[in-house]
Amino acid sequence: MKKAVRLTALAGAAALALSACGAAPEETTGGEATSDFKPCIVSDEGGFDDKSFNQLGYEGATAAADELGTKLVDVQSTSASEYEGNVQTLVSEGCNAIVTVGFNLSATTIASAKANPDIDYIIIDDAADADFDGKADADNIKPLLYNTAEGAFLAGYLAAGYSKAGKVGTFGGMDFPTVTIFMDGFKQGVDYYNETKDADVELIGWDGKKGSFTGSFQADPAAKTTAQNILDQGVDVILPVGGPIYQPAVDAIVDSGEDVALIGVDADFYETDPTTQDIVLTSILKGMDVSTEEAVIASGNDEFDPTPYVGTLENGGVDLAPLHNFEDKVDPALWEEVQTLKESIIAGDVEVKSYLAQ
Numbered sequence: 001m002k003k004a005v006r007l008t009a010l011a012g013a014a015a016l017a018l019s020a021c022g023a024a025p026e027e028t029t030g031g032e033a034t035s036d037f038k039p040c041i042v043s044d045e046g047g048f049d050d051k052s053f054n055q056l057g058y059e060g061a062t063a064a065a066d067e068l069g070t071k072l073v074d075v076q077s078t079s080a081s082e083y084e085g086n087v088q089t090l091v092s093e094g095c096n097a098i099v100t101v102g103f104n105l106s107a108t109t110i111a112s113a114k115a116n117p118d119i120d121y122i123i124i125d126d127a128a129d130a131d132f133d134g135k136a137d138a139d140n141i142k143p144l145l146y147n148t149a150e151g152a153f154l155a156g157y158l159a160a161g162y163s164k165a166g167k168v169g170t171f172g173g174m175d176f177p178t179v180t181i182f183m184d185g186f187k188q189g190v191d192y193y194n195e196t197k198d199a200d201v202e203l204i205g206w207d208g209k210k211g212s213f214t215g216s217f218q219a220d221p222a223a224k225t226t227a228q229n230i231l232d233q234g235v236d237v238i239l240p241v242g243g244p245i246y247q248p249a250v251d252a253i254v255d256s257g258e259d260v261a262l263i264g265v266d267a268d269f270y271e272t273d274p275t276t277q278d279i280v281l282t283s284i285l286k287g288m289d290v291s292t293e294e295a296v297i298a299s300g301n302d303e304f305d306p307t308p309y310v311g312t313l314e315n316g317g318v319d320l321a322p323l324h325n326f327e328d329k330v331d332p333a334l335w336e337e338v339q340t341l342k343e344s345i346i347a348g349d350v351e352v353k354s355y356l357a358q
Contacts, residue, residue: 035070037300040095042075042086044102046217046243051272052265053243053288057101057124060292067293068300083108091116097299099124099292103178106130113138120299124288125178127308139306144291146311148265149185149354150345151284151318154338155263156189158282158320159237160201161334162261169204169235171212171226173242181354182241182265182284183211188352204233217242224248231256237281239263253279261326268321283321287311310356314346
């Protein structure tokens, strides 16, 4: 087998210095390794502590390393200019599987996979299909994709029913399909609420084609300004899409002094960031930790399958988080409608449009 898992002691690998890239790779799981399989992961510029997108991928890869009896090697990117160098460093480290977190690493992942056909590549949130022929551009890349439009549809319906102002808002980091898929689903949910309830809840920040974006996936002043501009238009529910950009949005909510609810993305913000517990209505979940763990374990067991994974409401790859502290603030009838709507989407009775819809 290409890389059979063998029960041998693994000496700790010396970290290589990076040239023009981020921190040297680190072996992050504890205990003595019992396998010679080496799983590795590189973040996008949001970093592994974003309490969202990168963190979930990291947790999944870490769990896989623990299960396989080995150590995860990680490299954290702080800017897009570091992606190529960071991935090449992991190749030089002798990684058997490399997880790249985010669509911004797509071109680098494709190039590296083509140059290193004996390494398994797992890319989160991108199809690795630069030539748009409907399949990944290298046979050793497994895309992990998530039809978050379905979860966002539920969040949009919930937000519209919860809003007292009759206005809800959203904004994204960058105008990419894996960002706008949330915004599209959110809009469809608001529209569905308006249609079924004969209501007129307005969505600020996204009209289905264009909207508000910060220009990056960093918790920077641009993110706070973008959030403030939306809050200034009178919304009382806001959905920031793009890893840590939600953090400046929280600051903007606090500064506004208004009663505004936040909707999280990727992870359950109530669990990953306790500072949001008083303002987070719910979160649109992506099971990146579970799907990443499964893909890395398959690679470690020499069972790597490059067939793309698509998370849906039906298979549990996407979902809506519990209401937590908002349970007594949301009309139980509205929450029951959301649960019924979830089953209707799974059954195919309610259509949610997205580029990942099957």
